[in-house]
Every structure is written in structure tokens, then in C-alpha cells.
Amino acid sequence: MDARVVDYLDDKLQTLGDLDSLDALLANIQEQQGLLQQQLRDAQGSLADAKQTAREHHDALQARVASFKRDQQDIDRRLMVITASETSDDAVPRFEGVLATLQRFDVANAYLELLQQVHTLSDEAQSQLQTSSEAALRPYKQLRSLHTRLVRLQEDAEGAAPQLLHHVDQITQGLRNQILVAFTSQLEQVLKRVRWPTPAATIPGPLQEEWVVATNNLLELQMPELEALVSGTGGTSKAKPPAVLLPFAVLVRPLEMRFRYHFEGDKPTNRIDRPEYFLTHITSLLSDYSAFVQDFVQPILLKHFRGTDLAMTPVYVDATCALITALLPMVRAKVGALLPKVAGEPQLLSHLMHELMAFDTTIREDWGYDGGYGVEGWNGLSWEVLVQGDWFGRWLQVEKDFALARYQSIVDAPDFGDLDYESVDPKATKPTKGAIRVNDLLETITGQADRYRPLTAFEHKISFVIDIQIAIFDKLHERLQSSLEAYLAMTTTIGRAVGGISKEEQDKLLGIEGLERLCKTYGSADYLEKAMRDWSDDVFFLDIWEELNERSRQAKSIGNMSVADIAERTSSTVGSDEEGGALFDETAGSYSKLRERSEQIITDTLNNNVRLTLRAYRQINPWATLTGSSASPGATLSPTAELDPLLVYLTNTLGFLCHALAAAPLRRITRSILATISKTLWDNVLTRHRFSTNGASQLQADLTAICQVVNNAVGAGVAEAGLRKCLEGAQLVGLPVKGGKPEKASRGPAPSGDEAEADWEVWGADAAEAADQETNRTSSDRLGLWEVEKRLFADNHSAREVLEDLGFETLTETEAREVLGKRVELAG
Numbered sequence: 001m002d003a004r005v006v007d008y009l010d011d012k013l014q015t016l017g018d019l020d021s022l023d024a025l026l027a028n029i030q031e032q033q034g035l036l037q038q039q040l041r042d043a044q045g046s047l048a049d050a051k052q053t054a055r056e057h058h059d060a061l062q063a064r065v066a067s068f069k070r071d072q073q074d075i076d077r078r079l080m081v082i083t084a085s086e087t088s089d090d091a092v093p094r095f096e097g098v099l100a101t102l103q104r105f106d107v108a109n110a111y112l113e114l115l116q117q118v119h120t121l122s123d124e125a126q127s128q129l130q131t132s133s134e135a136a137l138r139p140y141k142q143l144r145s146l147h148t149r150l151v152r153l154q155e156d157a158e159g160a161a162p163q164l165l166h167h168v169d170q171i172t173q174g175l176r177n178q179i180l181v182a183f184t185s186q187l188e189q190v191l192k193r194v195r196w197p198t199p200a201a202t203i204p205g206p207l208q209e210e211w212v213v214a215t216n217n218l219l220e221l222q223m224p225e226l227e228a229l230v231s232g233t234g235g236t237s238k239a240k241p242p243a244v245l246l247p248f249a250v251l252v253r254p255l256e257m258r259f260r261y262h263f264e265g266d267k268p269t270n271r272i273d274r275p276e277y278f279l280t281h282i283t284s285l286l287s288d289y290s291a292f293v294q295d296f297v298q299p300i301l302l303k304h305f306r307g308t309d310l311a312m313t314p315v316y317v318d319a320t321c322a323l324i325t326a327l328l329p330m331v332r333a334k335v336g337a338l339l340p341k342v343a344g345e346p347q348l349l350s351h352l353m354h355e356l357m358a359f360d361t362t363i364r365e366d367w368g369y370d371g372g373y374g375v376e377g378w379n380g381l382s383w384e385v386l387v388q389g390d391w392f393g394r395w396l397q398v399e400k401d402f403a404l405a406r407y408q409s410i411v412d413a414p415d416f417g418d419l420d421y422e423s424v425d426p427k428a429t430k431p432t433k434g435a436i437r438v439n440d441l442l443e444t445i446t447g448q449a450d451r452y453r454p455l456t457a458f459e460h461k462i463s464f465v466i467d468i469q470i471a472i473f474d475k476l477h478e479r480l481q482s483s484l485e486a487y488l489a490m491t492t493t494i495g496r497a498v499g500g501i502s503k504e505e506q507d508k509l510l511g512i513e514g515l516e517r518l519c520k521t522y523g524s525a526d527y528l529e530k531a532m533r534d535w536s537d538d539v540f541f542l543d544i545w546e547e548l549n550e551r552s553r554q555a556k557s558i559g560n561m562s563v564a565d566i567a568e569r570t571s572s573t574v575g576s577d578e579e580g581g582a583l584f585d586e587t588a589g590s591y592s593k594l595r596e597r598s599e600q601i602i603t604d605t606l607n608n609n610v611r612l613t614l615r616a617y618r619q620i621n622p623w624a625t626l627t628g629s630s631a632s633p634g635a636t637l638s639p640t641a642e643l644d645p646l647l648v649y650l651t652n653t654l655g656f657l658c659h660a661l662a663a664a665p666l667r668r669i670t671r672s673i674l675a676t677i678s679k680t681l682w683d684n685v686l687t688r689h690r691f692s693t694n695g696a697s698q699l700q701a702d703l704t705a706i707c708q709v710v711n712n713a714v715g716a717g718v719a720e721a722g723l724r725k726c727l728e729g730a731q732l733v734g735l736p737v738k739g740g741k742p743e744k745a746s747r748g749p750a751p752s753g754d755e756a757e758a759d760w761e762v763w764g765a766d767a768a769e770a771a772d773q774e775t776n777r778t779s780s781d782r783l784g785l786w787e788v789e790k791r792l793f794a795d796n797h798s799a800r801e802v803l804e805d806l807g808f809e810t811l812t813e814t815e816a817r818e819v820l821g822k823r824v825e826l827a828g
Contacts, residue, residue, distance in 0.1 A: 186217065187218060199292075219245065226316065230309045230310060245301075283359070290319075298318075301316070314370055338352065360380030392457075403441065419520060438528075458551065481594060510605065523660065532584040532587055548566070548570070552575030623696070658713045667714060681726050699730045731808075735783065788806070789820060792820060
């Protein structure tokens, strides 16, 4: 028995009770056996079907193979018969050649059919033209559409059929010209009846319908060309001017004849040095005939182009713009003929370009002409000449030569270096006449005037700024810098020795003459620096600056200059993310440095001369021995004789400077001079010598004389502020003696410097006691010498209080004790 059967029976019959379910077990086994037999029969049937399908597929493949062989043999036989070849390998190339010939025949047949269609449309249009010009438009439009499709197919096929395209184009253009002649004749007849081109011409009621039909016919004839222009380029290309509408070409034909009569013959109006004649003539034509086209052409244009792709293009929809477009070709032709004649004449070329840019501005701003370019705007005829005609380089050189020639004539003028007291505000720093003229030159010739403001190409604007304006500014800066260096060379010891400067020449250089020379440099640098700051705030230059920054972030070069070169000439912030910056930063910065340096040299020169004039004064020592009635109260003391050189020098110098400089630099220089005087008097007079009451009074009189001279030239209070320390010292050392000298304990020399307060209390116990008694005393009388001495030497707190009571603001406690100790009554 099979082992699996045994296992199955062992599993099902394990106990005696399982024998009771034996019948059910047998029935289940029989049912499963039936299912298995059914599955076996189904599998045997599927196998038989698969074998039958495989035999049928094999038979079909065998039949197809046999058929293919028969067909191959038939083809080979036919090829050999057709090509008279011995083998099929020889027959295949010959057969391919036959197929290529058939293909060419097919293409030729298609060409013939196309040509037949073209000629049919052309003949139909010409036949219609004999009876009705309007009816000829339908076959012409079909022919034009066919021609447009051929052009596009020719581009896709890389120029496969140039002869066919040329032939169709010739037929299309010929038919167009025939229709154009007919339509033009219709419109000319209407214009003749209204006596066009008289400025007062109108279209009367009976001619309105004929006028509208004639105008519409020309627009319909041109419509396929305009649609192809828009669909082909997406708008008007700046390299190609917009199309002239055919009705306007008819309208301007007599105007063009009149223009050529006046400006192409030997008439007095045809002058190469007066381009404004023919340019003004064009604007006059616009003024005369714009009303006519607005009244009688504008409604037709609006109706005709409504709903088309051209409805939003003013150059076609606006009648005035369309008239301008029709007039511009005659101006282009005239300018093109004039340019070669003036190319060798710099002044004539410059004049032509300026008049042309002024004309562009008038057409663009006064007449609102955009040239069909929308938001970008019309670049103008000057752009066409400078960019498309490549005349910019030549014109820029002419303008640069002209500006440099004017600059040189300014430099060579005898009064170039004279200070100009009349052209600027009386309270402002005075520049030289040459600096003012150079600035005016750059404003009127190249800057603030209309020399290059109308230019539309940014590269041209930045070239104009750098190559002319900044270049001339740099040349003048070099000249001013050289003048300053020459002055320094002549006033130094080595320079005088090498240059052979005489004593008289040196005195002039160190006197008013030399000071005036320095002020010329300072004033010119200050004036031009401010001018460039003002230029940088001008809207025109602000626009250039913003566009320069934007372009420099996108490219490494602009025109033929790198961004680094432009930044070196304009501003180091070009193309960076730094805030601020301006177009003339570098140039203004160089003038600012020159101004600061020249001011420093003026200050140093004056300080040196002040020290020289005080040499005799600081060597005298009459201060402790002066006596006489001059010291009595109310007496007026004369300045010390040895102070006269300083007073004379200050009078002359400040008298000149107050007219040559503005208040701010004058006060800066004066403060420096006063600081030098103050230091010299403090170090060599106040703290070196002893003073009697009369000597102190004389010193105060001398200081008062200095203050009077300075204040007269600079302004009240300036001298007192600069000499405050000396004035306070002189007042302190000149305190009057009131009452007797108090008895004090013997004391050593007063401590100085930053010693502790305790030392002062030990040293001046008796003085402190006396000072304490006087602290609360309130009196309007002036403090006396002894009282001040007690309180000053008591301690630092008492010293500060007494200095405040005296109204002193500058002197420290140590300085006050040092000065007061120079009083003869306190010496020893």
C-alpha cells in the first residue's frame, strides 16, 4: 500500500469511534477523486488545442515563407527585365535612380500646379482690375497669402526653391504695383479736387464717400504686408523704421517735391551750415497739415484697424504719427546726403548733430511720436546716424576736440588765474575766473545744455561723461595740482636753492601774493567740487548713475570700456551693493583732497609767518619793570612796538582772506592762527617772564589790539574765543592789589602738576583759613590779587571756585597757579 494512503488512514482512523464515520470518509474520497479526474481531462483538452494551434501557425509561416520567396523571385526577375541587369544587386541602384527621377517629376508637377494657381490668381486680379479695382483685391490677397506661405516654407527648407520664390514674388509685386497705381490714381483725383496740399484743404460732403473708399482701398492693399510685419517680428524692429501707410505716401508726395525743390537744389535755403532750415520745415509741415489728417484720416484709420493686431500701435492708428512716419524718409535722405559733406568740417558736423537731436526731441516730446516701439520710445534720427551709421566715434572726437580747444583758450586767457569777486555770492569762497569758465564750458557745451542729453544709447552718454567732462575736470585738476606743487617747491629751502629764488621773490611768495596764489587753488577746488556734487544730484546724471549700476551688475563691460575702468573714472561703488555713491565721486574726491591740502598749506604758511612776526615780541622783557601813569585806571595803552609786525601782517592777511574765503574756511584758518599766537605768547611771554601791574596791563592791551584786528576782519568774538587762554592768563596776572599783604606762615614753593590735595592743605594752611573766611562773601567789586592768591593756593576746590568767580573757562588750576606765580608781588 502507498505510504501516503497509510498515513492518511492512520490520521483518520485512530480510534474505534472513527470506524463509524467510515462511510462519510469514503464518500469524501470519491468526490475528490472525481474532481481530480475532471481537472485531468480539462488539461488534456487544453494540451491538444495548443498542439493544434502550433501546427497551424507553423503551416502558416511555411506558406508565408514560400510566398515571400516567390515574390522575391518575381521582383528580381522584374528588376532584371526593367533594368536589363543580370543580377538583382545591379538592378537595385538603377531602380533607385528611376524612383528619384519620378520624385523629381512629382515635385516639378507640384511646382507647375503652384505656378498655374499663381498665374490664375494673377490673371483673375488683372481682369477684375479692368472693371473694378476693389474686386481685384480678393485674388491679390489670395496670391499674397500664397506668397507669404512660400516664404515661410522656404525658410524651413533652407532655401530649397529660390527660383520659384523669386518668380512668385515678381508676379505678386507686379500685380501689387498695378493695383497700387489704380488706387493711387483714385486718391489723387480726390486730392486734386480739394486742391491739396493747401493747408486749408478740406473734404466736402459730396466727396466724403469717394475719399473714404479711395483711402480704404490703399489700406486694404497694404494690410497683408502690415500683418506679415507684425506676425513675423512681433513688432517694429529698431533696425528698420515702420512702414509708411500708402494713403500718407500719396499725401506727402507733393510735400516731398516741395522739400526737394528747396533743399536739394541751388536755392538759398539749401545750406550745409544751416540744417535747421530743412528740419524746421518738417515741423512746419506737421503744424500745417496735422489738423487735416486728424479730421479726415483719423476716423478711417480707427475703423480700419479696429480688432486687428495693429489696433494698439500708434504709429499706424494715430494719424499724426502716421504723417510723421511718412515725412521722415525725406529727412533721412537729406541727412544721409549731408553727412559726407560735413564729415571733414568739425563745426558743421557738430552743429548738424545738435540740430538733429533737437529735432528728435521736438518730434518725440512735442508731437508724442514713439516710432512704433511702444514703451521703449523712438530713438530718433540721431540714433540712426550715430549707431546704425556708426558716426558716434567721429562725432565724439569732434565734440572732444572742440571742448579741449575751448578749454585751452580759457587756460591761455590772461585773467585765467584771477580771483572772481563778482560772479559768486559775496560771502562765498572766490574761485578763479578760469575755474568758473571751465565749469560753464562743461555745462553749456557738454553738460547741462542739450549736447548729449537727447542721446538714447547709454554707452554714448557714459562715453560723453568720461571722455569729455571728466577728462577736462582731470586736466584742470592736474593744472591746479601742479601750481600747488610749484609753490611748495619755491617756498622750501631746497626748492629756493635749486630754483634760484631771490629774497624779493621769496617775500612775495610768503606775503599776500603767495597767499593769493594758494587761495586761487583753494577757491577753484572748492568751487568745482561743489559743482560736481550739484551735477551728481541732477536728474539726468542720477539716471545715468542708476543705469550704470544696474548694467555693471549684469556685465563686466559697457561698450568698449570695462566696469573696472568706468569705476576708476567715476566711483568705486559702481556695481557694488554699497549704499550711496554718485557719478562724479572720484573727480569730486580728488578736488576735495586738493582743497583740503591747499587749506592746510595756507594754514601752515600763515602760522609760520605769525611765528616770524612774533620773534621780536617774545624776546622783549619789560613786563616786570613797566611803570608810569599809563597804568592808571581809564588810561588807554598803545600796543607794544614789537607787536606791530604781527598786527600789520594780520591786518593785511585777514583783510585779504575775508574777501577771498567764505566764513567757514576763514574761521578755521583764523582759529589755527589764534592757536599759534596763543601758544607762542603763553610759552614765551606769560609763563616765562614776571609781571608788574603795569606790565600785565600792557600785555592785556597787546592782546586787545590783536583781538580788534582779528574781529574787524573775521567777526566779533572770534579772537576772544581763540585767545581765551592768554586773555584769562593776562587778566589773572594783572589782578589789582587791594589792601595790604596778609600775614602768612612761611611756606615753600607751591606744588604743581597733579599732586594730592593733602599737599596743598599742608602747604597753604594759613591761606586756606583766610580763603574759608572769604568764601561766603558776596560783592560786585572785582576780586583783588591777595584774595585770589589765598583762594587759588588753598586747595583745588577753592581754586576752581575762584576761577569760576573770575569767569575763567579755559585755565586749569595748575595753569592759573603757574601764571599767578609770575606776579612780582608773589615772587620770591
